[in-house]
Amino acid sequence: MNPSSSLLLTDLxxxxxxxxxxxxxxxxxxxxxxxxxxxxxxxxxxxxxxxEQALQYLENLHFSAEEIEWxxxxxxxxxxxxxxxxxxxxxxxxxxxxxxxxxxxxxxILRVTAPMPQAQLVETRLINILHFQTLxxxxxxxxxxxxxxxxxxxxxxxxxxxAEAGLMAARASYIAGFAGTATMLxxxxxxxxxxxxxxxxxxxxxxTESAAFESFAQSRPQNLTLLIDTYDTETAARKVVxxxxxxxxxxxxxxxxxxxxxxxxxxxxxxxxxxxxxGLSYVSIFASGGLDEDYLAEIVQAGAPxxxxxxxTSLTTSSxxxxxxxxxxxxxxxxxxxxxxxxxxATWPGRKQVWRRYGxxxxxxxxxxxxxxxxxxxxxxxxxxxxxxxxxxxxxxxxEIRTRARHELERLPEAxxxxxxxxxxxxxxxxxxxxxxxxxxRRLAQNEGIAH
Amino acid sequence: MNPSSSLLLTDLxxxxxxxxxxxxxxxxxxxxxxxxxxxxxxxxxxxxxxxEQALQYLENLHFSAEEIEWxxxxxxxxxxxxxxxxxxxxxxxxxxxxxxxxxxxxxxILRVTAPMPQAQLVETRLINILHFQTLxxxxxxxxxxxxxxxxxxxxxxxxxxxAEAGLMAARASYIAGFAGTATMLxxxxxxxxxxxxxxxxxxxxxxTESAAFESFAQSRPQNLTLLIDTYDTETAARKVVxxxxxxxxxxxxxxxxxxxxxxxxxxxxxxxxxxxxxGLSYVSIFASGGLDEDYLAEIVQAGAPxxxxxxxTSLTTSSxxxxxxxxxxxxxxxxxxxxxxxxxxATWPGRKQVWRRYGxxxxxxxxxxxxxxxxxxxxxxxxxxxxxxxxxxxxxxxxEIRTRARHELERLPEAxxxxxxxxxxxxxxxxxxxxxxxxxxRRLAQNEGIAH
Numbered sequence: 001m002n003p004s005s006s007l008l009l010t011d012l013x014x015x016x017x018x019x020x021x022x023x024x025x026x027x028x029x030x031x032x033x034x035x036x037x038x039x040x041x042x043x044x045x046x047x048x049x050x051x052e053q054a055l056q057y058l059e060n061l062h063f064s065a066e067e068i069e070w071x072x073x074x075x076x077x078x079x080x081x082x083x084x085x086x087x088x089x090x091x092x093x094x095x096x097x098x099x100x101x102x103x104x105x106x107x108x109i110l111r112v113t114a115p116m117p118q119a120q121l122v123e124t125r126l127i128n129i130l131h132f133q134t135l136x137x138x139x140x141x142x143x144x145x146x147x148x149x150x151x152x153x154x155x156x157x158x159x160x161x162x163a164e165a166g167l168m169a170a171r172a173s174y175i176a177g178f179a180g181t182a183t184m185l186x187x188x189x190x191x192x193x194x195x196x197x198x199x200x201x202x203x204x205x206x207x208t209e210s211a212a213f214e215s216f217a218q219s220r221p222q223n224l225t226l227l228i229d230t231y232d233t234e235t236a237a238r239k240v241v242x243x244x245x246x247x248x249x250x251x252x253x254x255x256x257x258x259x260x261x262x263x264x265x266x267x268x269x270x271x272x273x274x275x276x277x278x279g280l281s282y283v284s285i286f287a288s289g290g291l292d293e294d295y296l297a298e299i300v301q302a303g304a305p306x307x308x309x310x311x312x313t314s315l316t317t318s319s320x321x322x323x324x325x326x327x328x329x330x331x332x333x334x335x336x337x338x339x340x341x342x343x344x345x346a347t348w349p350g351r352k353q354v355w356r357r358y359g360x361x362x363x364x365x366x367x368x369x370x371x372x373x374x375x376x377x378x379x380x381x382x383x384x385x386x387x388x389x390x391x392x393x394x395x396x397x398x399x400e401i402r403t404r405a406r407h408e409l410e411r412l413p414e415a416x417x418x419x420x421x422x423x424x425x426x427x428x429x430x431x432x433x434x435x436x437x438x439x440x441x442r443r444l445a446q447n448e449g450i451a452h
Numbered sequence: 453m454n455p456s457s458s459l460l461l462t463d464l465x466x467x468x469x470x471x472x473x474x475x476x477x478x479x480x481x482x483x484x485x486x487x488x489x490x491x492x493x494x495x496x497x498x499x500x501x502x503x504e505q506a507l508q509y510l511e512n513l514h515f516s517a518e519e520i521e522w523x524x525x526x527x528x529x530x531x532x533x534x535x536x537x538x539x540x541x542x543x544x545x546x547x548x549x550x551x552x553x554x555x556x557x558x559x560x561i562l563r564v565t566a567p568m569p570q571a572q573l574v575e576t577r578l579i580n581i582l583h584f585q586t587l588x589x590x591x592x593x594x595x596x597x598x599x600x601x602x603x604x605x606x607x608x609x610x611x612x613x614x615a616e617a618g619l620m621a622a623r624a625s626y627i628a629g630f631a632g633t634a635t636m637l638x639x640x641x642x643x644x645x646x647x648x649x650x651x652x653x654x655x656x657x658x659x660t661e662s663a664a665f666e667s668f669a670q671s672r673p674q675n676l677t678l679l680i681d682t683y684d685t686e687t688a689a690r691k692v693v694x695x696x697x698x699x700x701x702x703x704x705x706x707x708x709x710x711x712x713x714x715x716x717x718x719x720x721x722x723x724x725x726x727x728x729x730x731g732l733s734y735v736s737i738f739a740s741g742g743l744d745e746d747y748l749a750e751i752v753q754a755g756a757p758x759x760x761x762x763x764x765t766s767l768t769t770s771s772x773x774x775x776x777x778x779x780x781x782x783x784x785x786x787x788x789x790x791x792x793x794x795x796x797x798a799t800w801p802g803r804k805q806v807w808r809r810y811g812x813x814x815x816x817x818x819x820x821x822x823x824x825x826x827x828x829x830x831x832x833x834x835x836x837x838x839x840x841x842x843x844x845x846x847x848x849x850x851x852e853i854r855t856r857a858r859h860e861l862e863r864l865p866e867a868x869x870x871x872x873x874x875x876x877x878x879x880x881x882x883x884x885x886x887x888x889x890x891x892x893x894r895r896l897a898q899n900e901g902i903a904h
Contacts, residue, residue: 002454003637004615011609011634012648020650020671026657070640076674120653127610128618135613157463158579159775161587163456164614166580182463185455188522196464198472201572201782204790205478207899219472222528229794231896261794313775322774323611323765330653338656342681342713444683447659 004164007063007088008070010124015071018117019081030116031332031351032123033108034130040321044421045412047141047405048101048109049172050133052395054126055386061090061122090118094386097354098396100137100175100405101381102412104427106369107354108382109134116333123328131326132165133172139293139318140176141409143311145417146297151308153195154181155288156316169316175401177409182310190398195310197225197258197286204230210239217243217252225256225286228271233259237271241278254280256307260289265304272305286310292319293419339440348433349440354381364411370430456616459515459540460522462576467523470569471533482568483784483803484575485560486582492773496873497864499593499857500553500561501624502585504847506578507838513542513574542570546838549806550848552589552627552857553833554864556879558821559806560834561586568785575780583778584617585624591745591770592628593861595763597869598749603760605647606633607740608768621768627853629861634762642850647762649677649710649738656682662691669695669704677708677738680723685711689723693730706732708759712741717756724757738762744771745871791892800885801892806833816863822882 003009021027036046063071063085072082092114103109110130112119143152154173157166170186180193187194198216206212213226224247228236237257244254257275259267264287275283287299288310299306313319329347330338337349348369355368355378368376384392415422455461473479488498515523515537524534544566555561562582564571595604606625609618622638632645639646650668658664665678676699680688689709696706709727711719716739727735739751740762751758765771781799782790789801800821807820807830820828836844867874 003456003619004454006615006637006640008637008640009609009615009618010636011607012636012639012646013634013650014648015636016648016672017650017654017668020654020668021657023671024667026667030653030657032653067640074639116657120651123651123653124610125615128612128614131611132613155463157461158576159583159778160580161584161613161769161774162580162616162620163458163461163577164616166461167455168614182465184462184464184467185458185460187464187526188458188460188519194464196466196468198465198469199572199575200792200794201482201484201575201790202469202472204782204792205473205482205568205785209900215476215478216469216472219475220468231793233795261797263795317613317769317774319774322613322769322771326611330656333657338653340652340656341683342652343685343715345713448661 005060006067007061007121008067009128010121014121014124015077017120019077021117021120022081022084027115027117028334029113030119030330032112032119032328033331033352034110034126034328035106035108035326037105037325037327037345039105040324042320042420043138044416044418044423045102045104045138045425046134046324047137047176047408048097048103048134049099049137049175050130050168051096051099051110051385053133053168054110054129055094055391055395057125057129058090058094058122058386058389059391061088063088088118088121089389090114090122091389092118093384093388095382096385097381098383098401098404100401100408102364102408103354103381104367104425106348106427107367108352111351111382127326127328131324133168135318135321135324136169136172136316137176137405139315139321140173140178141405142293142419143296143315144177145409146293146419147300147309150300150306152178153308153310154178154183154315155310156312157183159313160316166316171398173315174398175405177402177406192398198227200227200230203227209236210243213239213243214246217247217254221252223255224252225258226254227258227260229259229261233262233267234270234274237274238278240283241274241280244278244280254283256284256286258286258288260287264306265299265302268304268306284308288312297419336443337436337440339437341441348429348437350433350436352382352433355379356381358411362411363413364425365413366426366428368428368430369433371432371436374430374432376430457512458519459513460519461580462573466573466576467529469572471529473569473572474533474536479567479569480786481565482571482782484564484571484780485783485804486562486578486778486780487558487560489557489777489779489797491557492776494772494872495590496868496870496875497554497556497590497877498586498776499589499628499860500549500555500586501551501589501627502582502620503548503551503562503837505585505620506562506581507546507843507847509577509581510542510546510574510838510841511843513540515540540570540573541841542566542574543841544570545836545840547834548837549833550835550853550856552853552860554816554860555806555833556819556877558800558879559819560804563803563834579778579780583776585620587770587773587776588621588624588768589628589857591767591773592625592630593857594745594871595748595767596629597861598745598871599752599761602752602758604630605760605762606630606635606767607762608764609635611765612768618768623850625767626850627857629854629858644850650679652679652682655679661688662695665691665695666698669699669706673704675707676704677710678706679710679712681711681713685714685719686722686726689726690730692735693726693732696730696732706735708736708738710738710740710762716758717751717754720756720758736760740764749871788895789888789892791889793893800881800889802885802888804834804885807831808833810863814863815865816877817865818878818880820880820882821885823884823888826882826884828882
């Protein structure tokens with residue numbers, strides 16, 4: 001069973017609505033947009049990610065014979081619906097911001113234009129895909145900004161929320177500027193560089209720490225990294241100094257030591273001193289264990305001699321903000337703009353575009369959220385990606401997305417590069433959009449007046 | 453590509469260590485235990501879940517030809533290793549607490565006893581599986597305790613961290629006492645009851661709210677639930693009252709209305725009044741939108757007339773505590789107990805058992821963490837589950853696990869049933885275990901003394 005490719009990875013209400021839509025011929029063109037309603041207080045910006053997996057999902061959209069059979073066995077749906085589901089394919093259009101783009105509240109990063117049942121069916125899984133990678137890319141970008149020039153590696157598979165989360169967190173953090181991941185599957189699937197050292201269990205399995213180091217060095221001499229905090233970190237650093245000449249005699253050079261516990265700032269200084277005094281100034285120090293962007297910033301600010309970081313739980317769960325307030329909302333149906341007005345969740349209607357302006361220094365200075373057909377100054381962020389169910393071009397290479405992400409981070413206003421965002425980025429709502437919302441409300445009031 | 457079944461869903465360092473273990477013949481029996489180091493401050497207890505998926509993973513453990521080929525293509529590993537990996541199967545023993553059990557800090561909920569390379573290889577994915585379901589079952593249990601007798605439904609797939617998280621959150625919350633989920637795949641795979649209503653998009657697609665309600669009622673008359681907050685909740689409640697006789701004439705009875713925004717306590721009271729005044733006292737009120745256990749407790753305490761709840765993000769991401777400080781640690785190798793002593797992460801060595809005592813009222817009063825061979829009073833919580841790679845019995849039905857979880861929650865001390873735990877549950881460490889840890893330290897000191 002592969003949950004990630006099943007069309008039943010959706011909410012029951014989607015099927016209920018599709019049955020009702022088909023019963024009543026409500027299969028006209030619907031336009032849905034995916035956006036984040038409100039930025040979390042500790043996020044001055046977000047980074048779009050996950051589009052590639054969303055497109056793959058749409059391209060491969062179909063119910064298997066087994067799924068149709070199971071749906072039939074629930075006796076909840078008409079045969080006519082099941083027959084139509086058996087032929088279900090995605091034939092719609094997609095507009096989106098490319099992955100790696102910076103975006104802000106209320107700005108659509110994906111738009112689906114398709115017959116209503118199709119556009120509705122895909123809601124749950126599209127949100128599930130786009131939300132998670134965007135969440136993680138946005139978190140990882142904070143770490144990249146907090147530790148400029150440092151080697152950052154995703155160590156978070158074990159505490160990620162399941163298999164797909166672990167894999168996709170490796171991808172999203174790589175997009176945002178991480179050097180790589182410990183997750184081998186991410187190398188196999190996405191060619192993301194993998195990094196790996198050794199675990200405490202390896203050290204414990206040997207009678208002495210030095211014996212463990214020697215054994216490991218013999219088998220894994222390339223980019224040799226020794227974990228030195230199993231018993232006592234400073235003692236272990238001295239053992240590394242003692243071991244180095246023996247290994248050198250066999251042509252093996254120690255690349256790094258890893259610290260995984262304790263107060264990393266004083267410990268790294270002490271270990272650096274021991275290594276340098278022992279002639280191992282070429283050995284770098286890699287740290288892991290309970291790191292997040294705040295700890296990274298503290299370490300960097302203190303000038304602690306740590307060269308690289310393995311970051312786990314805080315990255316792959318986005319632990320301070322494990323979810324974004326995002327939505328996939330109907331903005332137009334049968335040629336008419338639509339909106340909900342629920343308390344605190346009202347939406348801007350219609351197909352939208354985002355225009356971004358830059359200052360003389362190349363930094364972003366403000367966006368305008370407009371209707372699709374209006375024209376404003378600046379760069380248009382929402383691009384056509386898929387037409388009638390087919391991509392308009394080949395998928396960009398991950399390297400290209402990564403480069404885009406780096407440029408985007410460089411163009412952020414300085415106040416948004418801080419961990420505590422020093423400003424709210426200005427996103428204007430175009431007059432035409434305000435007018436359109438008022439028109440939708442007026443039409444709705446008229447309809448309701450006539451109906452009662 | 454199915455990430456959930458790939459053996460490459462592991463950290464690179466596992467493969468590095470396995471290469472070194474095999475090179476040096478370190479394939480003797482290793483004992484690893486999985487436990488939570490420290491309970492988060494807002495968790496007075498945890499609930500074990502995910503064992504079934506962990507066992508399935510161990511049973512199916514093998515590298516595919518494609519994976520071996522890919523590993524070879526990385527040129528990182530010897531041919532002798534790849535040949536051995538191609539034949540790799542799990543032949544070890546597993547002891548565990550059954551799913552649905554309540555447990556506390558430092559108590560092992562899983563023990564793996566297997567040749568070192570096997571026991572090491574499975575570390576990452578075993579943690580990934582057990583951590584997530586345990587996290588979610590523990591969160592869901594808080595919601596169950598906060599809203600006794602209420603219908604609780606998992607609505608969280610869209611914001612769960614990927615496909616597997618959405619699916620397994622449905623399972624874990626069902627174990628803890630949820631009535632069901634919106635996720636259809638959870639019904640297909642686990643026979644968990646599904647619940648579904650309608651979305652705002654459905655209401656918006658029609659010219660009037662009443663037209664949407666009528667259309668939906670015609671297609672989906674069973675357990676008919678109408679979403680009433682798209683424009684104005686109280687106005688919509690009046691439309692429901694007006695609609696009811698027309699539907700009744702066609703034999704359709706409205707089962708419930710759903711509120712998804714606004715201040716739920718006053719809104720539910722107002723809607724209840726409108727429905728009751730309109731003769732619809734049989735229509736129940738279902739609420740969703742931004743719910744967590746604190747909001748549930750507030751609603752219940754206020755006596756607001758809400759009969760059921762759809763809970764999303766806070767459940768499937770365990771939003772206040774999105775990760776547990778858990779570990780899978782080597783406790784014994786080659787017949788000798790082992791432990792790490794890293795700062796803040798020292799472990800108790802050896803194979804362990806947990807003994808639980810109950811008071812005269814049947815409530816839990818204290819646990820003892822002991823070595824496996826000692827005998828204490830109370831119930832033994834860690835049971836043999838798998839021997840030589842084979843299960844010792846058929847997997848328990850989900851209903852049985854659910855019943856166990858319910859009994860466990862009933863046996864919790866009253867102070868731990870509160871959302872702010874009123875006590876720290878006493879877990880004694882047996883003298884024999886303290887002695888064993890001292891022996892390990894002494895042996896280690898001797899070994900290191902000899903080695904230097």
